[in-house]
Amino acid sequence: MSIQSTIxxxxxxxSRMINLDVEVIDTELVRIAGSGPYANNLGRPLTTGTNAFKWIIANRKEKIIKxxxxxxxxxxxxxRVSCQEKAFLGIPVLFKNECLGVISLVCFNEEQRQxxxxxxxxxxxxxxxxxxVFIATKLEDMYYSSLKNTENVIRLLSSKITEGVLEVDDKGNCTHxxxxxxxxxxxNKSDKLSLISVRPFGKRRISNRESEExxxxxxxxxxxxxxVLIPNGNGKLLVLTHNAPGNSNDSGQPSVSGKYHSRMVGDSLPMQKLQNKITKIASSPSSVLINGESGSGKExxxxxxxxxxxxxxxxxxxxNCAAIPEHLLESELFGYARGAFTGAATQxxxxxxxxxxxGTLFLDEIxxxxxxxxxxxxxxxxxREISPVGSSTVSTVNIRVISATHQNLLTLTEKKLFREDLYYRLNVIPLVVPSLRERKNDIPLLARFFLxxxxxxxxxxxxxxxxxxxxYLNNWDWPGNVxxxxxxxxxxxxxxxHGGVILPDLLPDHFCQLNDDYHSNRLDSSSISTFSVEKNSPSMSLEEMEKQRIQAxxxxxxxxxxxxxxxxxLGIGIATLYRKIKKYNLEEDASAK
Known part of the structure; x- marks a missing residue:
């Protein structure tokens, strides 16, 4: 348990690289770490289902249960009767022929078993x-000193697996x-690493499989x-699935599988009304237009x-229509024929x-x-007809279109920035997702859900x-919403x-600063921080508070x-920041330096 965080x-x-669940136990049959159903009861000895572990520890050999x-x-x-596992692979962690524990991979369906x-x-x-690396971290043995750096171990793993792996920093720039x-x-060998970068594109689901692109x-x-993007220290790992660009068929085991289960958390009145509308229109073929602020949960x-x-x-x-370059959007939406343009896949x-x-086509930021x-x-x-780029062939499709936006499309139509006829075809069933400040009663539920x-x-x-x-959480107005x-x-x-209690001193500074200034009025106006607001009456509007925080x-x-x-x-996306700057006429402040 002394190196539990590393493990x-x-x-x-x-687990996320190979799409199997992982469990780690020590020689006392104490669960050190795990994924999926094994992520709970850490630090406690197992009392059932330990026969395979005991065999591995006693024999100091790997064991596979097919x-x-x-x-x-x-x-x-x-x-045996209640076991949900389909197959098992356990490997002993050995040091100088002594078993220190077991790392196991577990399957819960036939696909994973194969x-x-x-x-x-x-x-x-x-x-x-x-x-x-577990041994090196625990024993600090010089023989394994080259493996002490966890980043080196990750690179060692990525060099052996068949999936493509890119390491990126917090700005999306590729580092390995x-x-x-x-x-x-x-x-090509001549391609420079410094010119490679990654950013999210969207999600698609085919045959009950969902993959982020x-x-x-x-x-x-x-x-x-x-x-699939995996957190990795100060950066992230992007693990590519086998159906990479140009491959229309999934030629290998995908990194992400299984059905996505959506859930709206909240029992406030606005959410109850929204849920009732969803229940009524779920099976309708009519188009739906979802309006709501960024981060409110439109998807x-x-x-x-x-x-x-x-x-x-x-x-x-x-x-996401806003995340895709214009020259790529058409071919991604409508597809393209063989040889339609330079660089197009041959098939x-x-x-x-x-x-x-x-099924359903969801167009975010329409x-x-x-x-x-x-x-x-x-x-x-x-x-209900489409024609791929570079082709005269027309094919029919049976889809339901759901679109979403944070903008006022009616205003865009008046400015000739959005087609009026398309607006009315999309807005057959309008839905509005309330901002988090409009349903503050849901904050405790949401906070515990995300924790x-x-x-x-x-x-x-x-x-x-x-x-x-x-x-403190309840008093924050959450400009970035959910x-x-x-x-x-x-x-x-x-x-x-681990296992502790979240006290106010752990919260990001702006929570305490805003609450102290707004409710206790104890801060001097000369010590206004990035997130505190000027002394004002309690009737100050949320928009004014938001404007002052952004300005500071x-x-x-x-x-x-x-x-x-x-x-x-501020806890918001860069696109949201630009939109708020424009909304509050803060362009001068934004270019002052």
Missing amino acids: ARFVQIL KSGEDSECLSCTR QLLTNTSLYMGYIEDISK INEAAKKQLKL FIIKNGAEEIISPG VVARLIHETGARRKKPFVAI GKEGLIKSADG GDMPLNLQAKLLRVLDR KKQAKEMGLPVPAISDDSMA RELANTMEYLINMVE ALKKFDLKKGKQQVADE
Whole structure:
């Protein structure tokens, strides 16, 4: 348990890389770390289902159970009847022929079982490399000094796996790339690492599988590839799935699988009204337009409509119209024919609209769609027909379109920035997602929900929140909405002691500063910080408070280096910051330095 945090980190990375659950126990059968159902009860000895572990510890050899319930160690197991596991691979952690513990991979469905049996030797190599860093961290043995740096171990693992892996910093710039990724992305030896960057693109689901997609920029070229992003210290790991650009078929085991389950957390009156509307319109074929501030949960609402409606067993394809370069958007939406343009895949590519056939197409930030594509989308809505780029072939699609925006589309139509006919075709069923400040009664529920979610993902116990801390959270007006709250909970799960209580001193500084200034009026006006506001009557509007915080933040940071620091401190996205600057006429403050 003395190196539990190091082990937990590697367990989460390994589990997400290979899409199997991982469990680590010591020789006393104490669970040190785990993913999925094994992320709970850490630090406690196991009392059932330990036969395989005992065999591995006693024999100091690996053990694979190809079919749970039929192995000799399963026959006498007390959990044999209720066991949900399908297969198991356990590897001893050995040091000088002494067993220190066991790292195991566990399967819960037939697909995972086949994956484990096919890649057994490969996975054993992964675990042996990881066990070395556990030993090095615990014993500080000089023989393993080259492996003490956890980043080196991650690179060692990524060099051996068949998935492409890119290491990126907090700004999305690539800092390392393995050979598999170079092949998948068709990079040349002359391509410079400094010119490669990554940013989110959107999500698509095909055959009950969902994968997030990313735009990988290499100089002037941009490639879209599916993958999964894994937190890794100060940066992230992007693990590419096998159906990389140009491959229309999934040729290998994807990194992300399983059905997405949406959930709206909250029982406030605005959320009850929204839930009632969703229930009524879920199975309708009519288009839905979701309005709401950034971070309020518009995509969650879209998914909930899909998953509770008649199309729930069909694909849900999501795309962010604001995140895709205009020259890529058309080909991604409508697909393209073979040889349609320079750099096109030789066999052509099916578009996202076609991928959503029978299901739901979710167009996030629809207000940012270029006018020329709006005309083509209108044809899809009117005739349910699409024509790939570079082709005269027309094919029909059966889709339900759900769109979302933080902008006022009616105002955009008046300014000729959005087609009026398309607006009325999209806005058949309008829904409004309330901001978090409009449903503050839901903050305690949401805070505990995100704490539990983050704790499970990180393999940590769920901390409690003190009443004083919750009061601070309730008094914050959350300009970044639910997304800001989720990020705050992730911050706190990293700050609090394992199994501890979140006290006010753990909260980011701006919570305490705003509350002290606004409610106690104890701060001197000369000591206004980035997030505190000037002394004013309690009747000051939320918008005025928000404007003052943004204005103070703009003055605090050196804007020649960019405004990302300001956005990070405020807990909002960079696009939201620019929008707020424009809204409050703060352009002069934004360019003052």
